[in-house]
Amino acid sequence: MSILNNLTIEKIYKRILPITNMKKFFIATFISLILLQFVSAACKINGQEVPCDQVAPQATGILSLVFGAFLLFFIFMIIICIASFVIWLILLIDCIKRTNYNKLDDKTIWILLLVFTGIIGAIIYYFMIKRPLDKKIPSKTKK
Numbered sequence: 001m002s003i004l005n006n007l008t009i010e011k012i013y014k015r016i017l018p019i020t021n022m023k024k025f026f027i028a029t030f031i032s033l034i035l036l037q038f039v040s041a042a043c044k045i046n047g048q049e050v051p052c053d054q055v056a057p058q059a060t061g062i063l064s065l066v067f068g069a070f071l072l073f074f075i076f077m078i079i080i081c082i083a084s085f086v087i088w089l090i091l092l093i094d095c096i097k098r099t100n101y102n103k104l105d106d107k108t109i110w111i112l113l114l115v116f117t118g119i120i121g122a123i124i125y126y127f128m129i130k131r132p133l134d135k136k137i138p139s140k141t142k143k
Contacts, residue, residue, distance in 0.1 A: 084119040091122040094130055100137070 043050055092114045101107045110129060113121045 084122075088114070088119050088122040091125050091130065095125060098129075098133070100133060 092111070095107065095110050095114055098107070101110075110125055114125055115121075117124075
């Protein structure tokens with residue numbers, strides 16, 4: 001192992017590059033990649049060489065921060081997707097149950113629009129049909 005620790009990338013490639021035969025070159029490259037795993041690494045923080053044990057806690061702190069941010073974003077997106085599906089479903093059921101349309105064709109068109117456009121159609125339906133018609137019809141609970 002001490003021989004491998006004294007090797008550097010430059011020394012390995014100085015021994016490999018004079019090889020002219022391509023088959024030998026690929027074999028030598030494969031062997032050098034295997035040998036590079038045993039070459040000792042030098043870790044630097046702020047330009048100073050330090051033991052690699054000191055670098056690992058800093059790297060894991062950054063990785064856990066990135067992973068935590070991704071996890072929060074993923075959970076937030078799942079909540080938004082579930083909420084938009086629930087809103088879409090409520091407005092689709094409202095469209096199916098509603099009877100006070102101007103024409104029967106309007107109901108069919110709105111159902112098709114809600115089914116094929118998803119949440120965008122649900123938002124359009126809410127502001128064009130549900131909200132104005134709910135304002136015209138007095139609530140049964142109010143006396």
